[in-house]
Amino acid sequence: MINGTSTSFKTLVSTLEQLPSIGRKSAMRLAYNLVIENRAVALNLSESIQDALSHVVLCRDCGGICEDEICSICSDTKRQNHEICIVAHPKDVITIEETKLFHGRYFIIESANSFRLNDLRRIINDYSIREIIFAYPPSATSDTLIIYIEDKLKDFNLFFTKIAQGIPFGVNLENVDQVSLFSAFRGRKQI
Secondary structure (H helix, E strand, O other), rough: OOOOOHHHHHHHHHHOOOOOOOHHHHHHHHHHHHHOOOHHHHHHHHHHHHHHHHOOOOOOOOOOEOOOOOOOOOOOOOOOEEEEEEOOOOOHHHHHHOOOOOOEEEOOOOOOOHHHHHHHHHHHOOOOEEEEEEEEOOOHHHHHHHHHHHHHOOOOEEEEEEOOOOOOOOOOOOHOHHHHHHHHOOOEEEE
C-alpha cells in the first residue's frame, strides 16, 4: 500500500491499476495528476465516464458502440450494404472507420461462444449481403473462428475475404497504424 497518503488516493490508484496497460507507477502518476495538478480535468473525466455509463450501449444489429438501439452506421442508408466486415471488438469498428476506406456494414464476433448466428443470418438476408470481410488480427485462433463462421454460413452464396496479412501476428487492430490497416484492406484476399 501507499504509505503517507489518504485512503481515497490509495483507492484511486488501485482502481486505475485495473485498467489495461496501466501499471502501479502509471496509476500513481495519473492519480496525482488528476487529484492535485488537474482537478478540472478530473471533474470533466468523472462526468464523461458517468455520461458514457448512462448512455452507451451496443448496437442491436452489429454489436458496435452507440447511444440508440441501432448505431449510426447500421442506420445509414448510404452505406454499401452488400458487404459486412466482421471484427472481434466494437473498438475495431472505430479503428476501421477512421481509415475512411470501408463503407459497408459491420458485425462483431468475438468468439464462437458469442456468435449471434441468427442476427447475422437476418442481416445477410435483409441487406442482400454478397461479401463477408474478416478483419481479425492474424492468429491461429482467428483462423479457426473464420473457418467456423464460414461453415455456419455455407448455405448462403457468399464471397469470403480477409484483410491482407500486413498486420503483425498477434497485434490488435487498435495498435496498427492507419497506413498498414489501409494496405491490409486494399490487399484483402478470397479465403
